[in-house]
Amino acid sequence: MRHIISVLVENKFGVLSRISGLFSGRGFNIESLSVGETIDPTVSFMTIVTTGDDQIIEQITKQLNKLIDVIKVIDFMDVEHVEREMVLAKVAPKKEDRAELLRLAEIFRGRIIDSGSTTYTIEVTGDEKKIAAFVELMKSYGIKEFARTGKVAMAREGKKQR
Amino acid sequence: MKISGAEILVESLKKEGVKHIFGYPGGVVLNIFDVLYNEKDIKFILTRHEQGAIHAADGYARASGKVGVAIVTSGPGATNTVTGIATASMDSVPFVVFSGQVPTMLIGNDAFQEADIVGITRPCTKYNYLVKDVKDLARIIREAFHIASTGRPGPVLIDMPKDVSAGKTDFEWPQHVHIKSYNPTYEGNKRMIRQAAHEMIHAKRLVIMAGGGVIISDASKELKELAEFLNAPVTMTLMGLGGFPGSHSLSMGMLGMHGTYYANMAVQNSDLLIGIGVRFDDRVTGKTNSFAANARIIHIDIDPTSIRKNVRVDIPIVGDVKRVLREMLKDLKEEGKKKQWSAIKKAWLKQIDKWRKEKPLSYTYDNKVIKPEFVVEKIYELSEGDAIICTEVGQNQMWAAQFFKYDKPRRWLSSGGLGTMGYGFPAAIGAQLASPGQLVIDIAGDGSIQMNVQELATAVINKLPVKVAILNNGYLGMVRQWQELFFNERYSHSRLDVVPDFVKVAEAYGAIGLRASKPEEVEPVLKKAFKIKDKPVFMDFVVDWREKVYPMVPAGAAIDEMIFEEEETKTEKKLKAVK
């Protein structure tokens, strides 16, 4: 099962390495990871996407909680939540495909944030399904470069975080 | 008044009540060593290797329950501590290691004697620090002692760049420690505890399995009360020896790979198993899916990550063992009033007694050649069980666990989790410093003792009467045992072709060396050694190299699939004399 786990941590040097070491030292995989400061600059927010059966996820969350620098761990599997990820795709469509591409980007509410003589750079934000569908479509136009942020997630209002 | 980081370090140690520091000097810690020159309140013990210093701090901590302290230099000094830190991490031993570091400005430059020790020890410390500003030092030291000694204890490392120990600031010792993200759970969930108590009263075949957590949490008294109240048999893990009196009628001794037949049978046939301060290591469980397969499992531990890590658990209780057991005893006494239940357990104890008689822990005595088990038995007999026993790793460790009965906690010091050869002797030095006047014995192998033999000098200089009983079998015996049983007697690189004359080694360092080559020499050698009060003693016991540790659960088998000595005599016959 794929889980999105958010971790509030002390914003200190070495913390990221403690977290990633926890995963690598136990053979757990990190599929994506995003890190940023919170409103409180002494605290950072990490969102980790990982997969494992219940026992592995239980170990991961317990081990995360055990780390001295970890303040809070939320497994969004148990919580109604919204999630988003942003991707940037630089595509090089043939001349005759350009209009079609722009129309598709619009369907995904994508924005053209850069264009050159042969390429467009499109920014798309969405949940996992939307991103996957977008990437699939873009492939046929020839993706030159590709970057993604990793997921971030947040509980819906009034839903309890465990 | 502003004082230097080095002075802050020493003042802070005094605030923490530190009496002994183990360590080794070097370039970047010279400021600290300068402050230690002529220091009266704290005794500095110069070991002969940094690994020795760490194991000594570890032995000191295990024997006393206090936080051990070590100071080493940067680079090689720091990397030499890694085995000792990992050993303590696995066995939850509290100590604080101060490592010197190159000046802040040079960090990352591959400076002379630079090693990223914070990076290297991250996975094997409970926490570690790189001090970047001398103003943080006092707080960090306060936190380090707190982290090391609370919750599930463990080693903490503080890396101190040279400019931090030289830099000056006001010394302010923080009154309180507050780490917002560190709050161990001490009180167990009351509902779970009540449920556990209820099931324990009603179980027909209850087994208590006690681990190192009982000793760390100082809960031997509560454990004994629990066992006696329920009339329940108790088995201990290697780390739990001494947590419950080994000579008690309810004790079944150790379980697991080299556990007793009756302990393993009892666990496998139990209907309720209560693990107290254990982590269900694979050496204990054997094949996990057939471990206590018909039992419900109650697991009490302060570390939530050890629960459901290796075995399924029906009633998890996260908390401090002592507090949980106290709460549980209250509930049990309440519930116990309601019903006549002590009779139920009698049949179970009878069954265990039958197993005990069927296959007791035993060996075949020989009057020509010394059996290693005989040496351990004699140590037990002549010390009247009143000794701190340290061990190395290998067969020596297992025999020391099997044939000495530990009645009190903090009397058994052995590297359980990491299995570190070379641990026992320096640990014995630390234990002797923590318990002057107490008989301290390292039960050693001829291989292991050579891994930290240099610490003889430390023991001699400090007049520490540590006794080392070397079970000299000319082999890396445990490796040889596996090769004999599972690799067709192909003794690949397990024979120690050259074993030094340990008597002469001891004498070369100014210690006493004694030797016993025949069974009748064992007792006189031990008696003589026990009388020596001002020097370390090496006792070289030339033992039967063929002897193996039994019972044995082959790796990956269920713990009731044991091999015994009798079954092995068949193979014994076809043994060619390799020696």
Ligand SMILES: Cc1ncc(C[n+]2csc(CCOP(=O)(O)OP(=O)(O)O)c2C)c(N)n1
């Ligand atoms: C540092 C280290 N290296 C290797 C091992 C693997 N090992 C486990 S037992 C053993 C043999 C120990 O030999 P010895 O000290 O003579 O003890 P014996 O088994 O003969 O009693 C070895 C090599 C270990 N536990 N620790």
Ligand SMILES: [Mg+2]
């Ligand atoms: Mg040996």
